[in-house]
Amino acid sequence: MNTLIQVSFALVTALIVGSAMMSVTVRNIIHAALWLIACFFGVGALYLLLEAEFIAVAQVLIYVGAISILILFAIMLTRQLETGRYMVTGWRLWVTSVICVTLFAAVLIPTLLSHRWNLPAPPAAGGSEQLIGPAELGRDVVFTYLLQFQVVGVLLTMALIGAIVIAFEERARRRRILTLAEEHTLQQLSTTRQAAPTPESEQPPAPSTTDRE
Amino acid sequence: MYDILNSVINMTFGWGWPSWLISLVSHILVATILFLIAPLQMLFLTYYERRAIARMQDRIGPNRVGPEGLFQPVADGVKMFTKEDIVPTAADRWVHLIAPCVVVAPTMLMFAVVPWGPGMVPVDLNAGLLFFFAVSSISAVGLMMAGWASNNKFALLGAMRAVAQMVSYEIPAILSLLAIVMLTGTLSIVELIDAQAGLFIRSVDLPGVPDLGLGWFVFTPVGFLACVCFFIAALAEGERTPFDIPEAESEIVAGYMTEYSGMKFGLFYLAQYLLNFLLCAITATIFFGGWQGPGVGWLFSQAITPTNLDGHWIFNLLAGVLGVSYFLAKTYAIFFVMIWIRGAYPRLRVDQLMEFGWKFLIPLAMVNIFSAAIWLGLTRWGAPEGLALLEGWTPFMRWATAFVVTLGLNLASYIMVGRIYAATQAARSRAELEDLRDLALSSR
Numbered sequence: 001m002n003t004l005i006q007v008s009f010a011l012v013t014a015l016i017v018g019s020a021m022m023s024v025t026v027r028n029i030i031h032a033a034l035w036l037i038a039c040f041f042g043v044g045a046l047y048l049l050l051e052a053e054f055i056a057v058a059q060v061l062i063y064v065g066a067i068s069i070l071i072l073f074a075i076m077l078t079r080q081l082e083t084g085r086y087m088v089t090g091w092r093l094w095v096t097s098v099i100c101v102t103l104f105a106a107v108l109i110p111t112l113l114s115h116r117w118n119l120p121a122p123p124a125a126g127g128s129e130q131l132i133g134p135a136e137l138g139r140d141v142v143f144t145y146l147l148q149f150q151v152v153g154v155l156l157t158m159a160l161i162g163a164i165v166i167a168f169e170e171r172a173r174r175r176r177i178l179t180l181a182e183e184h185t186l187q188q189l190s191t192t193r194q195a196a197p198t199p200e201s202e203q204p205p206a207p208s209t210t211d212r213e
Numbered sequence: 214m215y216d217i218l219n220s221v222i223n224m225t226f227g228w229g230w231p232s233w234l235i236s237l238v239s240h241i242l243v244a245t246i247l248f249l250i251a252p253l254q255m256l257f258l259t260y261y262e263r264r265a266i267a268r269m270q271d272r273i274g275p276n277r278v279g280p281e282g283l284f285q286p287v288a289d290g291v292k293m294f295t296k297e298d299i300v301p302t303a304a305d306r307w308v309h310l311i312a313p314c315v316v317v318a319p320t321m322l323m324f325a326v327v328p329w330g331p332g333m334v335p336v337d338l339n340a341g342l343l344f345f346f347a348v349s350s351i352s353a354v355g356l357m358m359a360g361w362a363s364n365n366k367f368a369l370l371g372a373m374r375a376v377a378q379m380v381s382y383e384i385p386a387i388l389s390l391l392a393i394v395m396l397t398g399t400l401s402i403v404e405l406i407d408a409q410a411g412l413f414i415r416s417v418d419l420p421g422v423p424d425l426g427l428g429w430f431v432f433t434p435v436g437f438l439a440c441v442c443f444f445i446a447a448l449a450e451g452e453r454t455p456f457d458i459p460e461a462e463s464e465i466v467a468g469y470m471t472e473y474s475g476m477k478f479g480l481f482y483l484a485q486y487l488l489n490f491l492l493c494a495i496t497a498t499i500f501f502g503g504w505q506g507p508g509v510g511w512l513f514s515q516a517i518t519p520t521n522l523d524g525h526w527i528f529n530l531l532a533g534v535l536g537v538s539y540f541l542a543k544t545y546a547i548f549f550v551m552i553w554i555r556g557a558y559p560r561l562r563v564d565q566l567m568e569f570g571w572k573f574l575i576p577l578a579m580v581n582i583f584s585a586a587i588w589l590g591l592t593r594w595g596a597p598e599g600l601a602l603l604e605g606w607t608p609f610m611r612w613a614t615a616f617v618v619t620l621g622l623n624l625a626s627y628i629m630v631g632r633i634y635a636a637t638q639a640a641r642s643r644a645e646l647e648d649l650r651d652l653a654l655s656s657r
């Protein structure tokens with residue numbers, strides 16, 4: 001069983017590292033996002049290899065299923081941005097990479113050297129290993145880590161309210177786009193009711209959609 | 214599978230293979246069987262749907278190829294294979310190529326946790342139910358890839374619609390399942406089925422009920438509302454007709470698969486029907502007891518299982534056949550309801566779709582979670598949880614109270630939410646008409 005686990009571990013890490021490298025080196029921003037999704041998926045597989053089923057499934061559900069979709073939507077809605085405009089080339093590239101690597105190493109190497117790895121002892125052979133399931137996780141969240149849980153909840157709620165406020169502001173400024181059926185009704189209305197000519201206005205006032213929601 | 218292979222290889226032949234090899238071989242075998250079954254299901258479902266919808270529309274449907282047109286799907290498959298594969302010049306070749314695989318692979322993975330009969334589950338994951346929905350959400354990425362890589366406006370529109378619909382209808386689906394998970398206290402699909410033995414009521418709540426395998430969740434008020442919410446959300450996730458906005462052929466050609474032809478289009482088609490089959494199967498499993506039915510429990514108790522080693526193998530076979538036939542009958546019946554809805558309802562508009570999901574289904578699912586909590590408290594809790602009042606009641610009394618209270622709550626909330634929803638819809642259309650009138654006045 002051990003060889004199998006090691007082989008799968010090697011494959012999964014190769015996937016994670018490779019896709020992470022690709023996602024930062026590839027030119028096309030959508031391709032970068034897709035490689036990032038592959039990386040998320042690999043991390044999920046790694047959790048599964050650690051027998052943390054619930055975390056693995058949650059990783060796939062949240063990162064692959066939701067966050068990546070959000071990233072893709074965000075990229076597609078802001079597609080006017082030119083790709084490759086901020087590329088650094090020539091000697092600047094070398095200077096930048098040296099500075100970046102030095103800074104990264106300055107943080108990473110002392111951490112790696114001084115950190116005491118809190119590795120659990122391998123379970124005794126034959127003894128049944130108690131794995132933490134979703135029920136225990138939930139209990140820990142509501143009892144042991146209640147404060148952290150609530151802080152995260154408040155943060156997410158604030159983000160949600162902020163998103164709604166921004167969306168409403170956008171909506172009030174947006175000009176109404178009519179569907180075909182509405183245009184038809186509009187025509188009918190204007191032909192049936194020969195209203196008195198009002199002063200010509202180029203931009204009809206945007207109907208306020210906020211107050212009736 | 215592991216046990217069978219182990220006994221055959223190491224006991225009978227005495228080859229002494231290591232356990233990892235046996236488990237690898239057994240998993241590969243199970244995966245192969247599933248990959249053989251899945252396309253067959255798809256072939257059958259397309260034929261079934263075309264015949265049924267034809268009956269509803271007073272037509273005959275495919276009836277030329279083979280007896281009663283049974284080989285029509287095979288002919289269609291051959292046609293798909295022999296068609297030319299066209300990739301648009303402006304398309305992103307690699308993403309265009311990978312997208313169908315990203316859509317099909319999750320549906321195949323979802324088969325891993327679906328139990329077909331007693332003891333016949335490919336993998337019994339602890340978080341099987343969550344796995345099912347997590348994996349199903351991956352295909353949204355594939356749809357997005359397909360829509361973007363085709364470099365076609367209709368494809369991109371279709372992909373955006375599909376993803377928006379999938380993401381927003383995942384929420385009511387999971388919320389309605391949460392009520393069931395609360396009742397059983399498990400995320401494992403196998404244990405969910407085990408909790409549905411008994412007779413029209415849940416035997417876990419009431420002792421001394423004969424095991425006829427009819428204790429389906431759909432017979433309880435909580436389960437019924439959850440079932441309705443889940444089924445509607447499943448229709449939206451499988452892009453079935455009232456919610457087939459992403460591929461509305463009268464608006465945006467074929468949505469995200471506009472630029473696909475040949476077998477790549479076939480793969481999308483396969484993924485869609487497999488997803489529909491799986492959604493029907495999971496509905497049958499969670500709310501209609503899966504393989505549970507009269508007789509299966511008794512047969513399986515006589516069979517060879519890890520807890521009962523001196524059973525007879527014939528009972529394994531009988532229980533398996535009966536369980537699988539119950540399961541498939543329920544799944545096809547639910548698929549028939551899907552076809553029926555397709556024959557009966559027109560397509561929704563995008564804004565109607567979103568409003569229905571967010572303003573009607575999600576509130577109902579939330580109320581249902583509350584009802585599930587009441588059910589749980591009334592049937593299981595006692596003095597330690599602070600409900601000492603219930604200690605003296607008989608189990609039947611507790612069960613009946615829970616039934617009546619949750620039924621009342623669910624009915625009242627359904628009527629209330631429905632009224633509010635109808636009122637907002639009416640107000641909205643009135644306001645839209647007034648806006649139009651204002652526009653007409655100002656543009657004159």
